[in-house]
Amino acid sequence: MNNVVAASPRAPQLGVCYYPEQWPESQWAGDAQRMRAMGLSVVRIGEFAWTRMEPAAGTFDWGWLDRAIATLAQAGLKIVLGTPTAAPPHWLLQACPDIAPVDAQGRRKPFGSRRHYDFSSPEFHAASARIVRAMAQRYGQHPALIAWQTDNEYGCHDTILSYSDAALRGFRGWLQRRYGSVDGLNEAWGNAFWSMQIGSFDEVGFPIGLPANANPIHALDFRRFASDEVLRYNRMQADILRELSPGRDVLHNFMGFFGGFELHQMGHDLDVAAWDSYPLGSTDIASFLSEAERVRWARSGHPDIPAFHHDLYRGLCRGRWWVMEQQAGPVNWAPWNAEPLPGMVRAWTWEAIAHGAELVSYFRWRQLPYAQEQMHSGLNASDDSLDIGGREAAQVALEMQSLRGVLSMPTSRARVALVIDYGSGWMTEIQPHGADMDYFAGAFRWYSALRQLGLDIDLVAASAPLADYGLVVVPGLIHLSDPLMASLRAAQRRPGRAPVWVFGPRSGSKTEHFRIPAGLAPGALAEFLPLQVRRVESLRPGRRVSIHADGQVIGHALRWREFVEADAALAIDARFDDGHPALLSHGAIRYVCADVDGDLLRGWLELAAQAAGLRTRRLPDALRLRRRGNLQFAFNYGSEVLNLPFVPESDCVLGSPELPPAGVAAWVAS
Amino acid sequence: MNNVVAASPRAPQLGVCYYPEQWPESQWAGDAQRMRAMGLSVVRIGEFAWTRMEPAAGTFDWGWLDRAIATLAQAGLKIVLGTPTAAPPHWLLQACPDIAPVDAQGRRKPFGSRRHYDFSSPEFHAASARIVRAMAQRYGQHPALIAWQTDNEYGCHDTILSYSDAALRGFRGWLQRRYGSVDGLNEAWGNAFWSMQIGSFDEVGFPIGLPANANPIHALDFRRFASDEVLRYNRMQADILRELSPGRDVLHNFMGFFGGFELHQMGHDLDVAAWDSYPLGSTDIASFLSEAERVRWARSGHPDIPAFHHDLYRGLCRGRWWVMEQQAGPVNWAPWNAEPLPGMVRAWTWEAIAHGAELVSYFRWRQLPYAQEQMHSGLNASDDSLDIGGREAAQVALEMQSLRGVLSMPTSRARVALVIDYGSGWMTEIQPHGADMDYFAGAFRWYSALRQLGLDIDLVAASAPLADYGLVVVPGLIHLSDPLMASLRAAQRRPGRAPVWVFGPRSGSKTEHFRIPAGLAPGALAEFLPLQVRRVESLRPGRRVSIHADGQVIGHALRWREFVEADAALAIDARFDDGHPALLSHGAIRYVCADVDGDLLRGWLELAAQAAGLRTRRLPDALRLRRRGNLQFAFNYGSEVLNLPFVPESDCVLGSPELPPAGVAAWVAS
Amino acid sequence: MNNVVAASPRAPQLGVCYYPEQWPESQWAGDAQRMRAMGLSVVRIGEFAWTRMEPAAGTFDWGWLDRAIATLAQAGLKIVLGTPTAAPPHWLLQACPDIAPVDAQGRRKPFGSRRHYDFSSPEFHAASARIVRAMAQRYGQHPALIAWQTDNEYGCHDTILSYSDAALRGFRGWLQRRYGSVDGLNEAWGNAFWSMQIGSFDEVGFPIGLPANANPIHALDFRRFASDEVLRYNRMQADILRELSPGRDVLHNFMGFFGGFELHQMGHDLDVAAWDSYPLGSTDIASFLSEAERVRWARSGHPDIPAFHHDLYRGLCRGRWWVMEQQAGPVNWAPWNAEPLPGMVRAWTWEAIAHGAELVSYFRWRQLPYAQEQMHSGLNASDDSLDIGGREAAQVALEMQSLRGVLSMPTSRARVALVIDYGSGWMTEIQPHGADMDYFAGAFRWYSALRQLGLDIDLVAASAPLADYGLVVVPGLIHLSDPLMASLRAAQRRPGRAPVWVFGPRSGSKTEHFRIPAGLAPGALAEFLPLQVRRVESLRPGRRVSIHADGQVIGHALRWREFVEADAALAIDARFDDGHPALLSHGAIRYVCADVDGDLLRGWLELAAQAAGLRTRRLPDALRLRRRGNLQFAFNYGSEVLNLPFVPESDCVLGSPELPPAGVAAWVAS
Secondary structure, eight states: OHHHHHHOTTSOEEEEEOOGGGSOHHHHHHHHHHHHHHTOOEEEEOTTOHHHHOSBTTBOOOHHHHHHHHHHHHTTOEEEEEOOTTSOOHHHHHHOGGGSOBOTTSOBOOSSSSOOOOTTOHHHHHHHHHHHHHHHHHHTTOTTEEEEEOSSSTTTTTOSOOOSHHHHHHHHHHHHHHHSSHHHHHHHHTTTGGGOOOSSGGGOOOSSSOSSOOOHHHHHHHHHHHHHHHHHHHHHHHHHHHHHSTTSEEEEEEOTTOOSSOHHHHHHTOSEEEEEEOHHHHHHTOTTSOHHHHHHTTTTOOTTHHHHHHHHHTTTTTTOEEEEEEEOSOOSSSSSOOOOOTTHHHHHHHHHHHTTOSEEEEEOSBOOSSSTTTTOOOSBOTTSOBOHHHHHHHHHHHHHHHTHHHHTSOOOOOSEEEEEOHHHHHHHHHOOSSTTOOHHHHHHHHHHHHHTTTOOEEEEETTSOOTTOSEEEEOOOOSOOHHHHHHHHHHHTSGGGOOEEEEOTTTTOSOTTSOOOTTOTTGGGGGTSOEEEEEEEEOOTTOOEEEEETTEEEEEEEEEEEEEEEOTTSEEEEEETTSOEEEEEETTEEEESEEEOHHHHHHHHHHHHHHTTOOOOOOOTTEEEEEETTEEEEEEOSSSOEEOTTSOGGGEEESOSEEOTTOEEEEEOO | OHHHHHHOTTSOEEEEEOOGGGSOHHHHHHHHHHHHHHTOOEEEEOTTOHHHHOSBTTBOOOHHHHHHHHHHHHTTOEEEEEOOTTSOOHHHHHHOGGGSOBOTTSOBOOSSSSOOOOTTOHHHHHHHHHHHHHHHHHHTTOTTEEEEEOSSSTTTTTOSOOOSHHHHHHHHHHHHHHHSSHHHHHHHHTTTGGGOOOSSGGGOOOSSSOSSOOOHHHHHHHHHHHHHHHHHHHHHHHHHHHHHSTTSEEEEEEOTTOOSSOHHHHHTTOSEEEEEEOHHHHHHTOTTSOHHHHHHTTTTOOTTHHHHHHHHHTTTTTTOEEEEEEEOSOOSSSSSOOOOOTTHHHHHHHHHHHTTOSEEEEEOSBOOSSSTTTTOOOSBOTTSOBOHHHHHHHHHHHHHHHTHHHHTSOOOOOSEEEEEOHHHHHHHHHOOSSTTOOHHHHHHHHHHHHHTTTOOEEEEETTSOOTTOSEEEEOOOOSOOHHHHHHHHHHHTSGGGOOEEEEOTTTTOSOTTSOOOTTOTTGGGGGTSOEEEEEEEEOOTTOOEEEEETTEEEEEEEEEEEEEEEOTTSEEEEEETTSOEEEEEETTEEEESEEEOHHHHHHHHHHHHHHTTOOOOOOOTTEEEEEETTEEEEEEOSSSOEEOTTSOGGGEEESOSEEOTTOEEEEEOO | OHHHHHHOTTSOEEEEEOOGGGSOHHHHHHHHHHHHHHTOOEEEEOTTOHHHHOSBTTBOOOHHHHHHHHHHHHTTOEEEEEOOTTSOOHHHHHHOGGGSOBOTTSOBOOSSSSOOOOTTOHHHHHHHHHHHHHHHHHHTTOTTEEEEEOSSSTTTTTOSOOOSHHHHHHHHHHHHHHHSSHHHHHHHHTTTGGGOOOSSGGGOOOSSSOSSOOOHHHHHHHHHHHHHHHHHHHHHHHHHHHHHSTTSEEEEEEOTTOOSSOHHHHHHTOSEEEEEEOHHHHHHTOTTSOHHHHHHTTTTOOTTHHHHHHHHHTTTTTTOEEEEEEEOSOOSSSSSOOOOOTTHHHHHHHHHHHTTOSEEEEEOSBOOSSSTTTTOOOSBOTTSOBOHHHHHHHHHHHHHHHTHHHHTSOOOOOSEEEEEOHHHHHHHHHOOSSTTOOHHHHHHHHHHHHHTTTOOEEEEETTSOOTTOSEEEEOSOOSOOHHHHHHHHHHHTSGGGOOEEEEOTTTTOSOTTSOOOTTOTTGGGGGTSOEEEEEEEEOOTTOOEEEEETTEEEEEEEEEEEEEEEOTTSEEEEEETTSOEEEEEETTEEEESEEEOHHHHHHHHHHHHHHTTOOOOOOOTTEEEEEETTEEEEEEOSSSOEEOTTSOGGGEEESOSEEOTTOEEEEEOO
């Protein structure tokens, strides 16, 4: 395995999360040996051990960590070190109580778990810089060290927003820098409404607890400020690490369905985007899935949840991404915590590799028998016996070994881009207009429809270069930023080679200052798509508006519809029952005036993909495909055997066309 | 149009809500011209512009408002001026932070939206008096000024109750005035229970946050006190306006399904009761409607919601009432915000006129592209193009013009009175006994049953003169006040000409001090209805108790039933399955011992109406009728055409017997 | 009746709760006469009258209570005196505001209802001791006094936990005593996780409001501390009463489905366990019942709810137990408050007597027309007329009189024991792992299954002697305590005479320090049941895992299942669909690896009961049986007549084999 790593530093590896501070030192060497024997080559440590490293302010205890690193390195493991700032020590909180974040009721969140810090606290920045600097000075040049993880899961437990004095001061300063003068703010915010004009930046408060809703731009600017605070905090850590530990990757481990700050921007400050993949927990809490879906996928996870995030995080750091924590058995934090189907840990691992992961690192080496996560499984049970996840990880390691040649080929760019925009997510959250409108749910539905057509997809920022894609899909981009408009404009200049564009409802419906554009939605997009959204309505559950084409009902609008006036130059491909346009197209650009049901969405996206020259394949609901290099993978997320006539048995390097539950097949594709 | 106004100041007019402070001054004249061209004759302005009028304490800027009024008046528009006190300026809150109300968790509600004031704050009374006096001095005699609106939607965003120090001081003083001595309070409240005796009025607290429920009379007296505070605040404004602006109407714009204070009492301090009619928003949030009903009426509004309030607010100010804000397109504040059916804005306007509105004023002239209400439509879209609501308003204006003769006839009193009592609403809320008991929902179900019989209805206070009605229906009057008892007594003295009375369950079940009457329910009513409610039970959803007459099941009790012992003099018209009386009558007085299903309620009320000599007609569920003067109107709230054989086509002055969706017909009736 | 009492002080009696302070003194003598005439022999008074007894600090007013006691005693009634500490006077709160408890949001709960005190407040202990001592000095030797009730319903209105400074100080001291050193605490709690190590006991906070969950042992120790505080408070009262009023019983009135502190431990400090039985209210709020079940049993109460608690509280004080408050009509505190079926008050009374109650005391003598409980019925209506409950109580009194011979036989121990453990309840609550896991619901389902088999059951603490039972069932005993292990070990030593043991899932899954046992679940139980729980999963509603035996589906797992590795010595009686064991047995010990559906649970327990040599009988769902001495009772909780062929009509001393709705039959059994 070490040879594979040496031959191609980008070939996929397996790793594990380990907490030496939680186990007797006598166990460390044996653990390290077993990790290697299992085929793991990377181990992440350190990210919650602040108090062990710095038991009192400025007093460091490195002995144990020196020995832990030495033990792991000696076994041939590469090390990822986590900065421990997600778990500030009690002595720090006691010395600086203002470090604790303040909740929406104005109460300081107390010590006793994790993430009890405020991103705006200057004292916390100082204490964080001290421990990060000290770690980097001590271990930055260690030969086994390959990467640093900053903090842990920024935003977990709803910790981006804090209502502290420090945050308020920071917010006011941020506004001053953004708007220059208070008149500028009054004008930009539209404070003529409801006599909301203020006379000084010091009069701005938090956008919560008011008798009525806050001004949407007030709420949005607070989200933007809070996002900038997270970026500033992370950049502080990254700068120290780069200075003192050159040549090592700096990464952060992001979460699923999380958009609490501008992740694409943080990607610029990192070398690798890592994420923590818990398919079963994520499925159990996915409120946008129906109860039936949550039951259906309880033991495999929804087939598109891991893939959605693999494709998303691949887009953050120029293609480099890891799974930092891979679910290896039941988790403890969902309302209901299912056991994965036998084989599912292996399948998830292969799905990540198929999407181009450089590393899949399991959480965690061994279940801990105490404290908050005692019901969270690991590769080994808490009695140190090998658990199912461990057996499946070892199996993947062997399989990877046998495929090392084909796996070292790079992942190629997909032909389909789906645009993700965190700012549009905040706008949707602040102003849903219909109680079940949800930005991520919308993007996920579009993604899932495309993937059920057998397509590979890149999730990209609105500022990403888009010219080389065949199909660009843009669901719910409420604010059209300048770079996207530039991509559109550029595409117009080379019509033969331009992508097919597909826009969802609400596109361009707000300006940067959270206003309706002067010419109504779709705002600047009307330059290319000459239509005007005259009215919108949100549809209460139970309301379904039928959509017709060629005299047939082809589907229904759900949740949202628009009343559009279209220029005669536009083709109307389908209409609502009242005659208003439902599906429109204009050259290479298409627009849907509603949230539509899954079948219609898939059919409409299929036509767009075909117009872009892409081959599609309607897959059974439990089957998914993904290509890496010239290897084509297939995954069965269901509990029945699937027979895949289109898979060439003779080319299979993994599995076969008869795909068992949780099964994986891979074959060399042309 | 101006002629119509001159000829009969009570003939209906159309108006609009306008905010010059939100638009460039260059647009004002054009806006005014277009208003007039559209057939609007009244414009309401000013009610949220405090900071523009008084940018700093005691410093006034009237220039812009002078010019706005002049521009509007010059175009021939009559002006309604709103006092701007619903949106106190930031400088005021900064100078007097105690003005902000305190929520049930003890937190001051911050600045940044509206209604951030405490009715008990002396500083706010002073600041309000100053701005109201200044406005009245400047504009009180303006020839175009026809009316003043005090504040805006008292109680919107749940702002009647505040848990501030000022409110607590006020409450204690109010109790002292009410009870004289603390012994009196202990006695009246029954503080012998649970050792709740207090030694001084200063020991009374708020009735919230306690380990167990507060004493019901404690909660009720707090509601009464808070109501008096709102009345006191409004009276302060009305007194100033009357002093400085004689001859102008003083009004307030009330809301739908709102009983946070004694609206009938406030009616005594006003010339006109106005209300804000948002049929779709009100339907979407009407939790007492089933999901199916809310979907069914999503685009027309429930057929009885506007009418219920028209009939209610007509009863506040001796028959004079306006629709101050009429929904003119989708709203932004409901969980789901539907587009009105085409024609629905016109139909709602005609429904209001049919009920006797003097004015229907649309909200708002133009959609504002920013701030909290940016998704709230207007007569014009935010790009200043005419919207559907604007087209329909113009159509109504033309139709009114052609009907001005018949429309100038006064609205006559209905033959059916339904008694509304805010105090009984508070009692129901404080002591529902069944979790789905709701005062307004109950009254609305009775109203709707009557209206489905084609009847016109007056909603009246319990103190209103009732002798001249044919049928008086009294749902849920928990406390029977002295005036109602006097009406009953008077009616007994002229049996031949007295109304038929219909009482719902819980009638008379509490005294003024929120006690069970000495002789049990129905208390004093037993004088005329010799029965005793021995027990009550609330029925969990899913429990239905069958009701029988003549060996047939004629319906079911839902939510509530009573076990009544009836004097032999009473006729038992139906019984529950266990033999207890369900429907009772005694001469002209009838009593129902349960909440019954809609069909049974309608059938039983139909018999009562017929006994009162009223003609009833069972209407299709989407059809409603209403008479104004000698014009009979019909409205179609459904999405199918209704054919009305009983409508004389030749007499139709509007529409025809074939009533399209959202259709209106009117004919001269005998 | 008095003779019966004299002849056998343990023969059942009837009583009533009475509040002389709430009624004019002129009524007292008449009330007392009517109580006696109705057949009541005991009256409870005093428990909320602190302010009447001590109107100012240290100033006592005993006159009224002297006269009340004299009046009641003169009529031949025995007196139970309640200490009035559940309703502290306002003057006390004003003098010591810190007495008020603090809620989870950090707000002091204000005066105005009851239970507004903090168990950790030293000032409240002092004031309580003063009033208890004063009462005991004055009435402790009164010849009519038979018992003292301490306080009232400890924990009602969620009042066990308080987040006050006094509680925090107390908690820290408690921890210091428990763990000795902060290192001991860090080690026991596993504070190596998430850097949670602390440096001093003063750094421990409350386990609420944290960003993430608190450490489970932190939460558990806080529950243990709070429980100890209640025990300490109660012991203080009991000690004073024992000192000053020797020979009288000391009791407390517990509630249903309540486990807020260690009730078994409090039992050691009491002579009698009393409880307050409100079958309809308890059924209405039983969230673990389906909606259909709550509707089905709305008027009778679920057939097992009263019995479950009778059997539970019989286990607290060496067999002595009372029903201190028996529902006598509708209550006021459930979301929906139904009227009992006619006859149901009588049936509940007989059910209690059948279970061995010494006293059934109705709540309350007369409905109070004011204050918080005005909608709570009594034996008499608020107009002093006899109500249904009063008539049925009188009927029971007569029937008891006629059966006094057979009723004086002692209740014998049941053959089935079901182990109840409050600590396991706290663990389940703190770490449900599946959102619908509920300790009491689980125990109740097992109890109900046994009772539907016609079995009599003792609910016992894990420390109770178990050797003499035929069948011991142990649902959800998460922590296996040493006494239970000793019982198991002892049983192993006499195999022929040992009970059959039945264990539910999660048994032994945690240590005392809330950790996973070193050898995984079932921990120490593996000594007798050689298996290992390798994994668990909680099952989202809608997930059902089929269970097979002999090629048939015999039932389903719901909510919870385990993946067990079983030693070859174990018999596998049924398997899940994936082949894992579902039902296991090893000699006299049986284990179920899941929460199973009601039919399978009943069938499996039936086999266990038969293996224990017990006779079972599958009862219709509305029928229940219970034996007292040699009297066998049958109860019909349904609304249809039940014909019981197995009841020997000739032996019936009450009722007959044709059991009407709410009917009771009793016959002399062999």
